[in-house]
Amino acid sequence: MNFLDKLLDYYNISLKEYNELKADASLANVPSFNVFENMDIVKDKILEAIKNKRKILIYGDYDADGILATSILVQTFKKLKYEVDYYVPSRYLDGYGITAEKVIKAKEKGYDLIITVDNGVVAYEAIKKAKEIGIDMIITDHHEYEKEITEFLYLHPKKSKLKCTTSGAMVAFYLSTALLYEIDPYLLTLGATSILSDVMPLIKENRDVVKLAIKYLNKYKFDKFNLLSDTFSYDETTLALKVIPKINAVGRIETKKEVNLLVKYFTSDSYQELVKIREYLNNVNERRKSLTLEITDNLKITETDAVVLKLDILSGLSGLIANRILSNNNLPVCIFSSEVIDGNIRGSIRSRNGFDVIKFINLNKNLFMEYGGHELAAGVVIKESNFNEFKDAFIKYAQTNKFIPDPDNILIGEDEINQNNYDIIRSFAPFGNQWREPTFLLKDMQVSRIEKVGNLNQHLSILLNNKNKVIGFNFPFHTLTNSSVDLIGKIKLNKYKNNVTANFLLSN
Numbered sequence: 001m002n003f004l005d006k007l008l009d010y011y012n013i014s015l016k017e018y019n020e021l022k023a024d025a026s027l028a029n030v031p032s033f034n035v036f037e038n039m040d041i042v043k044d045k046i047l048e049a050i051k052n053k054r055k056i057l058i059y060g061d062y063d064a065d066g067i068l069a070t071s072i073l074v075q076t077f078k079k080l081k082y083e084v085d086y087y088v089p090s091r092y093l094d095g096y097g098i099t100a101e102k103v104i105k106a107k108e109k110g111y112d113l114i115i116t117v118d119n120g121v122v123a124y125e126a127i128k129k130a131k132e133i134g135i136d137m138i139i140t141d142h143h144e145y146e147k148e149i150t151e152f153l154y155l156h157p158k159k160s161k162l163k164c165t166t167s168g169a170m171v172a173f174y175l176s177t178a179l180l181y182e183i184d185p186y187l188l189t190l191g192a193t194s195i196l197s198d199v200m201p202l203i204k205e206n207r208d209v210v211k212l213a214i215k216y217l218n219k220y221k222f223d224k225f226n227l228l229s230d231t232f233s234y235d236e237t238t239l240a241l242k243v244i245p246k247i248n249a250v251g252r253i254e255t256k257k258e259v260n261l262l263v264k265y266f267t268s269d270s271y272q273e274l275v276k277i278r279e280y281l282n283n284v285n286e287r288r289k290s291l292t293l294e295i296t297d298n299l300k301i302t303e304t305d306a307v308v309l310k311l312d313i314l315s316g317l318s319g320l321i322a323n324r325i326l327s328n329n330n331l332p333v334c335i336f337s338s339e340v341i342d343g344n345i346r347g348s349i350r351s352r353n354g355f356d357v358i359k360f361i362n363l364n365k366n367l368f369m370e371y372g373g374h375e376l377a378a379g380v381v382i383k384e385s386n387f388n389e390f391k392d393a394f395i396k397y398a399q400t401n402k403f404i405p406d407p408d409n410i411l412i413g414e415d416e417i418n419q420n421n422y423d424i425i426r427s428f429a430p431f432g433n434q435w436r437e438p439t440f441l442l443k444d445m446q447v448s449r450i451e452k453v454g455n456l457n458q459h460l461s462i463l464l465n466n467k468n469k470v471i472g473f474n475f476p477f478h479t480l481t482n483s484s485v486d487l488i489g490k491i492k493l494n495k496y497k498n499n500v501t502a503n504f505l506l507s508n
Helices: 001-011 015-021 039-053 063-081 100-108 124-133 168-180 185-197 204-220 223-229 236-253 258-267 269-297 317-329 355-363 382-398 419-426
Strands: 055-061 085-087 113-117 136-140 152-153 307-311 333-337 344-350 367-375 377-383 440-453 461-462 469-473 484-496 499-506
Touching: 001 015, 001 124, 001 185, 001 223, 001 307, 001 484, 015 317, 039 136, 039 152, 039 168, 039 344, 055 063, 055 100, 063 085, 063 113, 063 185, 063 236, 063 258, 085 236, 100 124, 100 382, 113 484, 124 136, 136 168, 136 317, 152 168, 168 185, 185 204, 185 236, 223 236, 223 269, 236 258, 236 269, 258 269, 269 317, 307 382, 317 333, 317 344, 333 382, 355 377, 377 382, 419 484, 419 499, 469 484
Parallel strands: 055 085, 055 113, 113 136, 136 152, 307 333, 469 499
Antiparallel strands: 333 344, 344 377, 367 377, 440 461, 440 484, 461 469, 484 499
């Protein structure tokens, strides 16, 4: 079986489906805004508000999805030459989502219309208050909900003909296409970035949009992305590792209203202003990384079914710590900040296929004061007095809802680690949730040399049969010896000066 056939078998697709999959990204693959119920009514309502010079507030969220969604609509109104205001709430001062208190303040400031992005679909008290005091709302969101909103118009993937769920910023993007009667490449790129940041399924329309956005990034070289990524070459990994963490960092560790600076960044026309804000974002991200590493490196995880911890941390770090534990231990995780506010504590749940976070929440609704999220991730608020009961319920659910294993690794020979096969792998990209990058198995490899490399000797460099190089980032040295071993990892390119070589990157 040749290398391509192995990948077709891995993804369980035909050669015809593969040829369709690797076709050039095109606008023809981007769904029309008309896939959403109520879109025409929402569009007309907003255009009528512009005509009547109504005062409009865009109300967002403090994560990357909410920030990008807010930026999309602010930029859309800028293109329509109509000034609107926006507010991204502070995780620490305001909490998640539009509240009744914020609706009252908006009314006092003279706003006629609030448009929510990436929040609002479960803000029942805020909706009730808006109706009561006579302020209009349009809700755009993608989070799970049970009760239909009847008071105001809303846009949601559930109320659309989309073939898979998508992010809050993508809902905002589809609204932008309705208002502008065009697809703006930059706004599409913002929306696509949120698909990755919110770990939406990278299949069907989501995959098409992300693939097109990567094409646009490499073609148009948007300053706002170049400055954050320090590169002019893009793929999904560039966005996931270099751009998205910097967008999320501010809302995680800054305790005031600094997160609103990100909307200014993504909608500014001044390069000098972008450079100034970029420096701030880089500094915040370095602080975020240091804090996260310091905490996780000192944790000793002994659990075997699930991890539930209450830590003395900023609540904005709980999701990052949960992600690292999930990655290192392959167990469902919930990390709470020990900070008690009105008798409550906040936490973040992270999971993988098999442990459905929303199903767990729905089975234990009596434990939650607030919640919001998706199948694999959620933010929750519980009474501090219910922590032990929550922990017991979480572990019990994990015991009967085990992770579904990823597809088997693809068996290859050492001679298949080459640049041509790397290019074949990339023809299946972009990779992400529900469309994972393939991992490969090298059996009975003869190790010629093992070296510790890196500033702290934390990485491994392994030579196979005096030929192929194997790299293990943060890989435990004691697990390998100079003998015959099986290795699992990915084929990656290493670019050094004018030399490009294919290496085997070990999976932890």
